[in-house]
Amino acid sequence: MSEAGAAKREVHVAVAVIERDGRVLIARRPDHAHQGGLLEFPGGKVEPGETVQQALVREIAEETALVVPEVSLEPVIGIRHDYGDKRVFLDVWRTCEAQGAPQGCEGQPIDWIRPEQLQDEDFPAANRPIIRAVRLPSLLAISPSLSSVREYAGGFAGALGQCRPELLVLRAPELEDGDYRALLESVLPVCRAAGVGLIVHGGPDRFAVAPGVAGLHLPWREAELLGCRPVPADVWLGVSCHSAKQIAQAEKLGADYVTLGPVRPTPTHPEARGIGWDEFEQITAQARVPVFALGGLVAADVPRARRAGGQGVAGIRFWWPGD
Incomplete structure (x- = not known):
């Protein structure tokens, strides 16, 4: 089977909705990355042997220097999305107990944004349900x-x-x-x-x-x-x-x-x-x-x-x- 015809492997991605004082933490993807230039919620690939919670604690620390207690993470939504060249499973969790002052440790701009300011067109297409979940009440x-x-x-x-x-x-x-x-x-x-x-x-x-x-x-x-x-x-x-x-x-x-x-x-x-x-x-x-x-x-x-x-x-x- 050709590479084009081969089944695409699903990438398991841990995604964090980090909440503080009525705002959520957002970063901008590097221009050279997949979906470059768009906004994103912090997170990254779940490595072999990791739970999604362990991956989030690690990724948040690496990307933002924030410390997240693993027990504070709550599931939000799971989203499977096919981008054509890539298929992902976005495993989304939230926390309001992240400790420290966030930094763009990988050179990425970061900011706290109010939920009503989140716009679909600023994010990858798969993020639409996440934006809804952030903006909706409990x-x-x-x-x-x-x-x-x-x-x-x-x-x-x-x-x-x-x-x-x-x-x-x-x-x-x-x-x-x-x-x-x-x-x-x-x-x-x-x-x-x-x-x-x-x-x-x-x-x-x-x-x-x-x-x-x-x-x-x-x-x-x-x-x-x-x-x-x-x-x-x-x-x-x-x-x-x-x-x-x-x-x-x-x-x-x-x-x-x-x-x-x-x-x-x-x-x-x-x-x-x-x-x-x-x-x-x-x-x-x-x-x-x-x-x-x-x-x-x-x-x-x-x-x-x-x-x-x-x-x-x-x-x-x-x-x-x-x-």
Whole structure:
């Protein structure tokens, strides 16, 4: 077999998201390197006999002089990408406990950058999911039933004031489009005042009549009908998924994140079997987008979700009184 026809070997690359004071550490690749001139997260090849954590501790020290406690590393996402001339597996981990002042030990420029400043075009193509994972919160709030809203005297403003999630999915499947639009118009100013990004739940038509929202979350019944991304690149696109096959379709649509579950049985869907953390981890390991664990979970479950490779937790119970 010719060299061109030979199967490409996959390169295992350890990647670090180093966080400090609301910023992440970024370096610029040397011009002569693969994807030269683009920005990158610190890291490098995992050597034979190394664990990915050992590789990260070594690479971060060699590249930046920072000391990273191995136990502080948490999985973020795993990404397989074929560049044509090279196939890589990016094994991404995060830490907020790096010690010392960073230096460009290999002559590379480095800087601390706020997540919202990270732009896809400045990085190699495979880094898109990493950027999403860095910019997304660990908690994705979902609105409760309308009956629960009516029972809570404080309403959305009161609940948002207590919890203040970064993103809220306005889910009200019982409403027709006109009634949903009225609900949206009443909730959106409350979210803006609280600094919460509001995400429309439903089909693309609902997003089209909702200027000023932070994005669109597609139920699976809507996502399976689409062949391309239905919203602009500068807003969030999420998809509700229940299997690896559905996540693969969400990736084809250009989703920025997905929810996966139920991980545990929930009071609202007691008949639905919880997939459990082991299955959640197995499915998430194959995903190329950030995955929120969903179903019977609370904020205290975020560390467990992250150990399983998830972005965090999505749901109602962690922020809405009485749910």
